[in-house]
Amino acid sequence: MHDPNQDKFERSCCPVANVLDLLGDKWTLLVVRDLVLGKSRFGEFSESPEAIPTNILADRLKRLEQSGIVMKAPYCRRPLRYEYELTERGRDLIPVLESMVVWAGKHLPGTQVFARYVRPVQDGSGG
């Protein structure tokens, strides 16, 4: 009389619907993009040209961690600071990003894939 598969999922058992429940907004996949490009810190995501608000960024990182797409790990004690990295689950999203890039390449002229991010070396010199 009812589908027992249905109650396990928020909206339906459709794979697309369930991916959208995790990633379906204007910001989440941009954070994944930044991670793929080599960024890993809050401030680095925050500096991307789309200028994600910091409260939204904090929320999205938390959700990505909860859904196992991202892992949080300390990179510095005193003061305690965390950085983020993609899990396998997260890296497996690369084909989704790539298919979007292909579509944009054909239908959104002028778009350009961003270069890989390299963290600037901290200036250790005194002069």
Added chain:
Amino acid sequence: MHDPNQDKFERSCCPVANVLDLLGDKWTLLVVRDLVLGKSRFGEFSESPEAIPTNILADRLKRLEQSGIVMKAPYCRRPLRYEYELTERGRDLIPVLESMVVWAGKHLPGTQVFARYVRPVQDGSGG
């Protein structure tokens, strides 16, 4: 002094960002999914198990039309009624949906791709 490429785009020239500006929410790609599966009428989209609210559906169809992903065409005069179909731009989104299905197949157990939709034949019999 400034990037002339930047002002052509809402948030940045990143292909992913621009795809998300068109499709980045919980509903738009579900309408595209329904179109791919063979649905074409307002009522058909509306009956999908995710139960999109009708005002949201009307809004998304309008945006998809404005962005050239969907075309609206009359299928009945008296009363005038329209149906929707994917353009080439829209059909080119199939790989994006497919990559999501692949990811879900690996990471979201229990999800199942929906069957192609076939419109029920109208009952022409009198008994």
Added chain:
DNA sequence: CAAGTAACTTGCAAAAAGCAAGTAATATGA
């Protein structure tokens, strides 16, 4: 001990989503 840095958090206004009911233009049947 003041100022700076990184990573958030908070408060509030504005925008978007969600829900239920309503409307328009017919077709159908009594």
Added chain:
DNA sequence: TCATATTACTTGCTTTTTGCAAGTTACTTG
């Protein structure tokens, strides 16, 4: 002819989410 049904929306209102600016925490550096 008139009530009922169908299809495709639209409207009004409440709730939720977003976006912006400012504040906080825990330090380090000069």
